[in-house]
Amino acid sequence: MIPYGKQQIDQDDIAAVTEVLQSVWLTQGPKVPAFELAVSEQCQASYAVAVNSATSALHIACLALNVGPEDIVWTSPISFVASANCALYCGAKIDFVDITLDTGNICINALETKLIDAQKLNQLPKVVIPVHFAGQPCDMVNLAKLAKQYGFNVIEDASHAIGAMYLDKAIGGCAFSDICIFSFHPVKIITSGEGGMALTNQPDLARKMQQLRSHGITSDPTELTEPSHGPWYYQQQLLGFNYRMTDIQAALGLSQLNKLNKFVSERNQLAAFYQQHFSDNTNIQPLRVSADCYSSYHLYVIRLPELSRNQHKACVEFLRSKGIMGHVHYIPIYLQPYYQQLGFKAGYCANAERYYQQAVTLPLFPGLTAEQQLFVVNELEHFLCSLS
Template sequence: MIPYGKQQLDAADLAAVQEVLQSNWLTQGPKVPAFEQAIADYCQVSFAVAVNSATSALHIACLALGVGPGARVWTSPNSFVASANCALYCGATVDFVDIELDSGNMSVAALEEKLRLAQRQNQLPKVVIPVHFAGQSCDMQAIAALAEQYGFHIIEDASHAIGARYQNQPVGNCRYSDITVFSFHPVKIITSGEGGMTTTQNPKLARKMQMLRSHGITSEATELTEPSHGVWYYQQQLLGFNYRLTDIHAALGLSQFSKLDSFVSARQQLVEHYNQAFNRYAEIKPLSQHPDSYSSYHLYVVRLISLTQEQHKVCVGYLRQHGIVGHLHYTPIYLQPYYQQLGFKAGYCPQAENYYQQAVTLPLFPGLTPEAQQFVVTTLSAFLEQ
C-alpha cells in the first residue's frame, strides 16, 4: 500500500537516538533545550517550549492565555479534533468558524460576521485558533486585525505547517498571534516520534507553559514564595501536567530538523507534478494557494467537484482497492458523535460540509517515488474516466 504520509528516517536519525540511549540522559537532558533553540531560531521567535504532543501544546497554550470555565474558544471545523478538544479540557466552551472552500482554511469573512453577531450578544471569544490546513497559513494579518478590534487572543494551530512561510516570514514567529503550535507526529513534515512545540514572543506565556508541562513545578529562586530550603527544593505553584518531551524524542526531532527545508522542497516538487498531471481534469481542484503563503504541504488534497457524496465514498474505496491509501482530512469536528451530543447539528458550517463531501487526500511524502506518484495519478484518472 502507498500511504498518504509517512516518516522519512535515515542513518543520522538513528545515530542521534542511539547516542542518547547510550548517554546518561534519557528524559530531561540537553537535547530538549537544543531542539527548542533550533526551532526558536528558525522561526525567529524568542521562546519555544517542547512538549510530548501538539495536543498537549494546544492545551497548555489555552491555559497560559487564561482559558477556563466561562471562556469561549473558536476554531476551524476542518481539523483534527484536538484543535477543539483543548478548549474543553480547560472547561471552556468551543465553537466553529466556517472555512474557505478553495483553501480549507478559516474564512476571514465568516469570522468577521460571527464576531459582529457575538459582540451584539455579548458572547465574544477569549481565544481564536486558526488552523493552517495542509501546511498553508491562514490570512493571519486579517485575523490579527480582528483580534485587535474585538479583543481576543490568537493561537495558531500550525500542526501541519512547520517550514511554511507567510508574507515571506516563517510560520511560528508569532507576529500576528500570541502562541503558535507545531506537531512532530510521524506523518508530519518532520517527526520526533511523538512531540509538539509552542512558540511565543511573550516571556510570561513561555514561563507559564514551561511550568504547566511539568506539574506546575518551579525551583527558580526568583519564583519561590519563601526562601529555598536547600538545593533540592521545589514548589508546585500550578496544577500542571506531565507533558514533557524526552531527550530520546528531542534527539530525533533535532536530527530531522536539519532536513526540514529539503523535506519541504521535495513536497513542493511532488505537488507541482500532481498539479500538472491533474490540470486537464476540470473536476479535479487542488487546494488554492494564497500569494502571501508558502505551504509546507503536509497534505496534498484535491476536491472532486463533479462527484456525488456516494461517488466520493466509492472513489476513496477504489484507491484503496488498488493499493493507494486515499484518505479524507477532515470530517467537520462538530459532526463527530461527541460534539453532536453537545448540540451541534449538520448544516452548521456549510462550506466545511461541502468540502467534506468533495475532498480526497492523496499520498505525499519525500520518499514517494516518481513511479508510485504516477501510479496514483493513473489510478485516480482511471476512476474518473470509467
C-alpha cells in the same frame, strides 16, 4: 500500499537517538532545550516550549492565556479534534468558524460576520485558533486586525505547517499571534516520534507553559514564595501536567530539523507534479495556495465537486483497492458524536460540509517516486472516467 504520508528516517537520525540512549540522560537532559533553541531560531521566535504532543501544546497554550469555564474559544471545523478539544479541557465553550472552500482554511469573512453577531450578544471569543490546514498558512494579517478590534487572543495551530512561509517569514515567529503550535507526529513534516512545541514572543506565556508541562513545578529561586530549603527544594505553584518531551524524542527532532528545508522543498516538488497532471482536468480541483504563502504541504488534498456522496466513498475505496491510501482530512469536528451531544447539528458550517463530501487526500511524502505518483494519477483518472 502507498501511504498518504510517512516519516523519512536516515542514519543520522538513528545515530542521534543512539547517542542519547548511550548517555546518562534519557529525559529532562540537554537535548530538549537544544531542540527548543533550534526551532525558535528557525522560526525567529523568542521562546519555544517542547512537549509530548501538539495536543498537549494546545492545552497548555489555552491555559497560559487563562482560558477557563466562563470563556469561549473558536476554531476551524476542518481539523483534527484536538484543535477544539483543547478548549474543552479548560472547561471553556467551543464554537466553529466556517472555511473557505478552495483553501480549507478558516474564512476571514465568516469570522468577521460571526464576531459582529457575537459582540451584539456579548459572547465574543477569548481565543481564536486558526488552523494552517494541509500546510498553508491562514490569512493572518486580517485575522490579527480582527483580534485587535475585538480583543481576542490568537493561537496558531500550525501542526501541519512547520517549514511554511507567510509573507516571506517562517510560520512560528508569532508575528500575528500570541502562541504558535507545531506537531512532530510521524506523518508530519519532521518527526520526534510523538511530540509538539509551543512558540511565543511573550516571556510570561513561555514561563507559564514551561511550568504547566511539568506538574506546575518550579525550583527557580526567583519564583519561590519563600526562601529555598536547600538544593533539592521545589514548589508546585500550578495544577500542571506531565507533558514533557524526552531527550530521545528531542534528539530525533533535532536531527530531522536539519532536513526541514529539504523535506519541504521535496513536498512542493511532489505537489507541482500533481498540479501539472491535474491542470487540464476540471473535475479535479487541488486546494488553492495563496500567493502570499509557501505551503509546507503536509497533505495534498483535491476536491472532486462533481461526485455524489456514494461516488466520493467509492473513489476512496477504489484507490485503496489499488494499493493507494486515499484518505479524507477531515470530518467536520462538530459532526462527531461527542460534539453532537454538545448541541451542534449538521448544516452548521455549510462550506465545511461541502468540503467533506468532496475532499480526497492523495499520497505525498519525501521519497514518493515519480512512478508512484503517476500510478496515483492514472488510477484516479481511470476511476473518474469510469463514472462518465
